[in-house]
Amino acid sequence: MSQWMERPELGAYLARQRWFGEGEGEVAITGVRELSWLGESIEGPRVRFELVDAGSQYSVPLSYRRQPREDLAYGFVGAGLLDGEVSYVYDAMHDPEARGILMRGFTEGYEGPADVEYSRLPGFSLEPDADSVLMSAEQSNTSVIAGDAMIKFFRKLAPGRNPDIEVQAALTLQSSEQISPLLGWISSGDVDLAMAGVFQRSATDGWGAAQASVRALQAEDVRARDAGGDFAGECERLGETLALVHEQMRESLPTGTWGTAEIAALVERLNSRLDRALAMHDTIGAYADRVRAAYAAVDPEAAIPVQRVHGDFHLGQTLRTISGWMIIDFEGEPAQPLEDRVRLDTVARDVAGMLRSLDYAAHSVAIATGVAQDQHVDAWVSRNRIAFLRGYGYESSEAAAALLHAYEIDKALYEVVYELSYRPTWVQIPLHALNHLL
Secondary structure, X not given: OOHHHOOOHHHHHHHOOOOOOOOOOOOOOOEEEEOOOOEOOOOOOEEEOEEEEEXXXXXXXXXXXXXXXXXXXHHEEEEEEEOOEEEEEEEHHHOHHHHHHHHHHHOOOOOOOOOOEEEEOOOOOOOOOOOEEEOOOOOOOEEEEEOOEEEEEOOEEOOEOOHHHHHHHHHHHOOOOOEOOEEEEEEEOOEEEXXXXXXXXXXXXHHHHHHHHHHHHHHHOOOHHHHOHHHHXXXXXXXXXXXXXXXXXXXXXXXXXXXXXXXXXXXXXXXXXXXXXXXXXXXXXXXHHHHHHHHHOOOOOOOEEEEOOOOOOOHHHEEEEOOEEEEOOOOOOOOOOHHHHOOOEOOHHHHHHHHHHHHHHHHHHHHHOOOOOOHHHHHHHXXXXXXXXXXXXXXXXXXXXXXXXXXXXXXXXXXXXXXXHHOHHHOHHHHHHHHHHO
């Protein structure tokens, strides 16, 4: 039996982490699968992946040291006996030497244990003992930069191929220039633990670029059509990029068509999410009838093409590089079940995600600058959403518009629930959007 089954330290550590999504308070650990040691060292740490069952299954790579290290205090989990000796246990992501051991399998000639498999695409290998840097941004996974590679360690696990590996492998084999190529991955049995991709050193993220455009608009105090033109051009190119990636996904991954039964099931799912939102927050009640009417406007007789999509598309999932836009992070929403993240869907889901992200980027700047609602900001949003749709070439039919409208409303409702639960000072953003959409 794992020591963590009898002691609360690991559960307490999980509760403090952003990537742990099972609520707050005491964490009950119901199982721990300890994989093989990845490195034996007399002086250094012993390191292994530990798969922890706590509501869901989580990957917690740990390093065990004979002496405490003050410089690793942020990742300290607890102390206990290991093979009869006291060990000081740290989250291996916060231990540079331990990170090197975890990534050693990406070097040439490595032969590790049978229960931890390292896969490398042709031409990729890390330099032995390459320095690594832990990315500071809190997210649902943990990312490390090593040389020209970025290794993303998955935290919440599910049996089956991780969509980020599956999709990026397919697009990498197509030589897609609109993604950051996949280099390799780590797995144990039917569970993926990590993936490696090319690190785009010169890139800037789309969220920061959009916000910078809005700040420039406010600083110059001119109309959006004058100050927002540059980013409107970027938005149009971003739309073109998404359209190319969707085409590449159609060529290499499953596709299908939704008929009457599938469209009815979609509308039922949308209404079910509305019902859950209504049960959580009374604020949404004022919109309920209009929302249901918008969902009912989705054409039940349409034949809607469906395919694999990004599933969690927003400005933070884009990079502006010297050569153009790239789309990253095809994992979908990690909190959702794997079957939902790989379900075929309409491209309207990704398009709606970006339209909502543009609105969020603009109005988050307005909140930060103390301007609750700014007509110039609304004009920036309108100009850039039009540019994005034009670049994508989104279908202009009444049926396509109704479908996109439904997806945008669904996303805005999700945002209302999230903001009321975790960030109430921002709830005005999705409420303002609902007023526009409805």
